[in-house]
Amino acid sequence: MFNVENIRKDFPILQRKVNGKPLVYFDNAATGQTPQLVIDVIANYYQNYNSNIHRGVHSLSQEATDAYEASRKIIQNHFNAKEAYEIILTSGTTHSINLVANGFRTLLTKGDEIIVSAMEHHSNIVPWQMLCEATGAELKVIPMNIEGELVLSNYDNILSDKTKLVFVNHISNALGTINPIKTIIKKAHLFGAAVLIDGAQACPHLIPDVQDLDVDFYVASAHKMCGPTGVGMLYGKEEWLKKLPPYQGGGEMIAEVSFNKTTYADLPHKFEAGTPNIAGVIAFGAAINYMNSIGFKAIEVYENELLDYATTQLLGIDGLTIYGTSKNKTSVISFNLDGIHPYDVGTLLDKMGIAVRTGHHCAQPIMDFYNIPGTIRASFAFYNTKEEIDNLVEGVKKAQLMLQ
Template sequence: MIHIDKVRADFPILDEQVNGKPLVYFDNAATSQKPQVVIDAITNYYTTINANVHRGVHTLSQVATDAFEATRRKLKAHFNPKHEHEIIFTRGTTESINLVATTLTSLIKSTDEIIISALEHHSNIVPWQMLCERTGATLKVIPMNDEGELLMDVYDELFSENTKIVAVNHISNALGTINPVEEIIEKAHKVGAWVLIDGAQSTPHMKVDLQALDCDFYTCSAHKMFGPTGIGFLYGKEAILNELPPYHGGGEMIKDCTFEKTTYAELPHKFEAGTPNIADVIAFGTAVDYINTIGIENIEAAERELLVYGTEQLSKIPGLKIYGTAKNKASVISFNIGEIHPFDVGTIVDKLGIAVRTGHHCTQPIMARFNVPGTIRASFAFYNTKEEIDVLVAALEKATMMLS
């Protein structure tokens, strides 16, 4: 059980005022807020540790390296990959997907096929389009229904002997749909295809067990998980990562380097060229510790309650239409009110201290599917309250009166 007052006290920004009103932060799908312990971890690194990792025999370097690699161990314990070195630090989900799509270039032929879904963020569309442009491969798309659920019977029909990659998100950032990734992975593996799961929206909200999922790649961004921006990870199965070429060349990722030939380091360093984002990796570990202190099951339960309450209350507003009504859904409500442009609504509620996201949410194909320019998106985290939802409802009613 979550003690909401105690939890909210952990997040200093929740005491801020915006436009003279108490902040109501409902843009968690874009980025989550940070507890004080994460902020302190970043400050502590630069204040007491600051040194490069893996390269020095001096004390500060060793301390920094230990703290840096401790995060990899924490991620292994939290996400349960088979090996620690299957966790590759990247700038986040976008870079992780690009790493895979780029390094696959030499393995993909013009006759091969790649499957994505209609629910994808642009970061899980564009890299695969670019791979197809480089190789001549074909991109196929799993369609969705009016509720925002993938049509799994059509997914079955997309497979062929040429299917090489399936890349889908675990949870839709725009609609909140929780995709049946276990089924998606199992069916792809039957035809010998590799599967990448975009976990940007799932890792803050639910338990993820990588060995149980049996996906080949999984991606994550720390800033969605109450951690810092600019850091995340790519999980890949050891055998597959060993098969792929390096993504970047430079220091750290070499075993031996001469002007005639370079050989590459073992995992994970093969994919971690250059000085890493040390402070934020360490703070990422602190964020994982914080999540485990709260309990991911408690987080999931609290957010489910907010989703149910928010859906009920928002549905009472005349003319409000919710996009994304999947049976299995995370704490995201995407909606419009009549013919009012979402940007106009977002501007008014911002003046009342409420942060919601408006626009296409980097999912233009979804908006085209619903024939709307964008939506208003309220996305909840465990530190939000039902009282804040009531504030949002009152603000939306006011905005509707002003704009109708």
């Protein structure tokens, strides 16, 4: 049985107060909170077997290596990658995207085209703009409509034999829209284009099956999934990872080094130069296991209840507008109050112990589309409650009265 009160006991931070009020944490789309179990895994590494991996013959190094590679296997199984070496461990989603973008500098030429969507995070826009500047390729954009959904008929129109890459987020961090990525991938493959899906916002809410999606690259971050910051993963099909050159040079990613020539290691080490965040990677695996112990189906059902409840309650406030009204969305609500800057509302909510995000959410093109400076974003996780949503609604009403 899903018991939110028992789940909340797993998260020490949910017991604290902010500005004298019980913490209401609704900034999960930025960073999810970390259960004690995962915190203990990090502490245990440093307390008991802190050592570098893949290099030492001593016991500590072997223990660390075994735990690190076991975590890679957990990630592989969770995302259903065909091979463990198709999982590249990185510092996060941004690192993963830049790794792929850098690799394609050697594969694109002037006249090639790449496609992104209008609702991307800056991390899935800027690297591709840099790639276009370096190669002469042209960037095209799938537009969105007022509901916050991609206009797929326009996607059909801009796909062509010139299209080499397509980049779309699985779920919009600013709007909560769940994009039809399987359709997007299938259509791109008809033209021989590779597809990268930014899964940072999706992975806390559902389990992507990379083989079923037939996606070429899928990226995610641990800190969105009850794990630590500074850790993420890149899934890549073996055929593509072998085509891409290394992103960084250094230790671990080499086979042999001489001053005449260096040869590179096999996958995945070819893309994993230097000493990684060992404790973080081990904790990433623990966080995935923790979320699976609760069950993603149970998480989905409960979070949808929170989304529906919050949407209804917030829409009862006069002068409140919600941005992103797709029928297929996850537990994110972006909204504004008429005539009031979102930053001012967020500041007052913080005084009440309520943590929301305000601004453009690193998705400035979305804000430009709606002609607004930003939004107030409340994003819910499986450890949040309807009572906390009631606190948010009352807080928004109070802020509205104070700022009108």
